[in-house]
Amino acid sequence: MEIEYDLLIVGGGINGAAIARDAAGRGARVMLVEQDDLAAHTSSASTKLIHGGLRYLEQYEFRLVAKALAERERLMRAAPHLIRPLEFVLPHDRGMRPVWMMRIGLFLYDHLGGRSSLPRSRAIRLDTDGYGSAIQSKYTQGYRYADCWGDDSRLVVANVQDAAEHGATVMTRTRCLSAQRHREGWTLSLQCADGTTKSVTARILVNATGSWAADFLPQRAGIPGAGTLRLIKGSHIVTRKLFDGEHAYILQNPDKRIVFAIPYEDEFTLIGTTDVEWQGAPDAVAIDATETDYLCESVNRWFTTQIAPRDVLWSFAGVRPLYDDATTNASEISRDYVLSLDHADGAAPVMSIFGGKITTHRALAEEVMDKLARHLPGLQSAWTGKAPLPGGDLGERGLAGLVADVQRVAGFLDEQTVRRLAQSYGSRVFAFLGTAKTMGDLGQSFGAGLTQAEVDYLLGNEWAQTADDILWRRSKLGLHMRAEEVEALKAYLADHARVEAKAAE
DSSP: OOOOEEEEEEOOSHHHHHHHHHHHHTTOOEEEEOSSSTTOSGGGSSOOEESOOGGGGGGTOHHHHHHHHHHHHHHHHHOTTTEEEEEEEEEOOTTTSOHHHHHHHHHHHHHTTSSOSSOOOEEEETTTSSOOTTBOTTOOEEEEEEEEEEOHHHHHHHHHHHHHHTTOEEESSOEEEEEEEOSSOEEEEEEOTTSOEEEEEEEEEEEOOGGGHHHHIIIIISSOOSOOEEEEEEEEEEEEOOSOSSOEEEEEOTTSOEEEEEEETTTEEEEEOOOEEOOSOTTSOOOOHHHHHHHHHHHHTTBSSOOOGGGOOEEEEEEEEEEOOOOSSGGGSOOOEEEEEEOGGGOOOEEEEEEOOGGGHHHHHHHHHHHHGGGSTTOOOOOTTSOOOTTOOOOTTHHHHHHHHHHHHTTTSOHHHHHHHHHHHGGGGHHHHTTOOSGGGGOOEEETTEEHHHHHHHHHHSOOOSHHIIIIISOOGGGTOOHHHHHHHHHHHHHHHHHHHHHHO
């Protein structure tokens, strides 16, 4: 059989995107297929943190935390526009965790990942250090530590962009109907967005389907699965801004879980997450009333400003596909990943990915490709550890320098839009700002700073197709736009699709 690709990766979440990037950069012929939009599910429903996971130390997950902290440092260098330092305030209640435990945990968190560019943790007085204005006066002690905030769905897109620029073929809205295994490779039947089907061949199949990973091989290839998953729903709520300042809070609860309260999109506070077993379809997940109450109660236990379900402006939920390690408590299941490579009896290899954190996606992809390298002789060595992601080549002036450049070049944009564009696209923002001197030069304005020029860039360069792709994954402008503005965007996209379809005839 004539082989078209070295790797065919099924799944356009963060793991599939990172593997495609790593493989294409090593010289492999890569195809990535995703049945929906990029980052359509779990990879756009995280708490938006690039972190080691302070609470995982209580489960003795020292290796995972150390790896994640080291990756946090690499990702800050690779994508300084998408991943930025964030200060966390941890109010203390002696009845939940003792002081000695907090100090030891934070000491380990400061040092496990090796050398860090972020400041070390320290004890603070909430009533005098300026961090306690949002916290009830009965809580006077706390701790401050540093971690990172990250734009999860844009991180997926950046990885896929890099893969495509290294030669990968990317097909979204494309379903893998079946996968037939041979000794020399795989034959896969794909269904495209328009309903047509095509057959492709690849030496290696990579099952990066996330929440579907346990079922993919039995259902699509007719071969036994390589592991089982526990699907854990994590839900978040968004309210109006609950506190001033650029720091976030990490709030302890009597059940030993923690909840984050994070400044979000300038005007809002993001609160999450929950840990609930999920038995339904991974793409039909939504927050329920019990989870909303839990998150509100978590905030009300600590904050002076009290909230209720009626204060929730938006919510989102995702399913974390965690490798089933037989742990009873959903919060204690390991967030580490498991890789399963099957090439029994000389048959074509298949690699399945189970679990993982968004923070460790690069390391996961590198490990996958190191394991597959002997099946693909001639590949280059690992390369992503020091390479910037698209838009991340900001130089010594960093994000602040880019913001200043955008303000100078496009002074007609308001400050909030300048900052959003710089943080979203990094150095690539000028690809659609071009030589514009006025808002009119950027075409139709849809509201909240979104222009036709930006929309066209997303359609042509980031695989966006629908209003949801643009307003909830490539950005979070859905929080800022009025209903009539959203309808205007939908009308523009419909016109664009008609023009494209006619041109393809």
